[in-house]
Amino acid sequence: MAFSGKYELESEENYDEFVKRIGIPSDIIEKGRNFKIVTEVVQNGNDFAWSQIYPGGQSMTNKFTIGKEADMETMGGKKFKATVYMEGGKVVVDFPNYHHTAEIAGGKLVEVSSRGVALLVYCRKTNS
Template sequence: MAFSGKYEFESDENYDAFVQKIGLPSDKVEMGRNCKIVTEVVQNGNDFTWTLHFPGGRTTTNTFTVGKEADMETMGGKKFKATVKMEDGKLIADFPNYRHISEICGGKLVETSTCSGVVYKRTSKKIA
């Protein structure tokens, strides 16, 4: 499955319940609410560069190779190590307190994060 492209936030579901469950600081909660984040993905085989562009110019970039441990950063700014897996065309990463799954559905980037039974889903449309 080819992930490469730029995707702009289109919609999300269950944001408030999810960020409360993972303990995101209140300033980050407000920053992320209905935020027009642009996700830029560069894929070269199993190598990925995954960048989140926030309004105001802030970015977060995670670079990883499927199946190899990599240094990562959460949307809250916490650094950790993770091994991203590919299963059935989906990228799966276990963050410190939630599981994150990314997939392409109908040309859109769909990201689903789950923490203690609370599921957050973000859909982004391809813009480039």
């Protein structure tokens, strides 16, 4: 499948400005700045399990089907309902206070979260 795989954070742009705009407290911003998050995606047709694995073993998984409403959770632990869409090969979803897209480009997982400024995250595929 196009998205299936394990991806390790390679680089990000506009981290500080973006997380301030979505209301993340400064102590959490500082702690998260150097996290090497691993994203694991399991895709089976239109069904996805999208996991973020943080240093220390803590993780968060959102399971969803393209075009159907699903229970989701933000990285801050806030639960919400959303419908995830596929547009031009990109997974697209609106979180409570930002818009998020993800695509595979040049063999990398590229995620863009935006709210007045765009947070760009580039992740390289791992072999594990």
